Amino acid sequence: MKTNDIGKADDQRRYTRFDAQLPVLIDEGQGVTRDISTNGIFIIQSGQQEMGTPINFWVQMNTSVGAIKLRGEGEICRIEQTGDQVGLGIKILRQFGMRLILENLESLAGQASPSMH
Numbered sequence: 001m002k003t004n005d006i007g008k009a010d011d012q013r014r015y016t017r018f019d020a021q022l023p024v025l026i027d028e029g030q031g032v033t034r035d036i037s038t039n040g041i042f043i044i045q046s047g048q049q050e051m052g053t054p055i056n057f058w059v060q061m062n063t064s065v066g067a068i069k070l071r072g073e074g075e076i077c078r079i080e081q082t083g084d085q086v087g088l089g090i091k092i093l094r095q096f097g098m099r100l101i102l103e104n105l106e107s108l109a110g111q112a113s114p115s116m117h
Helices: 098-108
Strands: 023-026 029-036 040-045 054-063 066-082 085-096
Touching: 023 040, 029 098, 040 054, 040 066, 054 085, 054 098, 066 098, 085 098
Parallel strands: none
Antiparallel strands: 023 029, 023 054, 029 040, 040 085, 054 066, 066 085
8 A cells, every 4th residue: 555645746645545435415415425534535416516615524334233424524625527416525624433434444445445546
């Protein structure tokens, strides 16, 4: 696994991002995650949003011992329009439950490796 620093060229990051398609609710609708890390989350959804907008989100991951829920507050720092869907890159400012979700994604990493974005 590579280690990268935030701020370097080619969109390198210091946190491992896990490709994960998890259902997510946001302030004004719902969507699905594309990837998630300790400091960011990328959400695909259908509503229009603006850069710099504060956003609340709720992610749920089902595990063998029950559902794990993540509640977070963030800021939209990237928007990607793809057809009728909009991708939101969100910088996580506050989160509750992230550690449990990432631990479960790491345990699944043997089946599908994490990616560095």
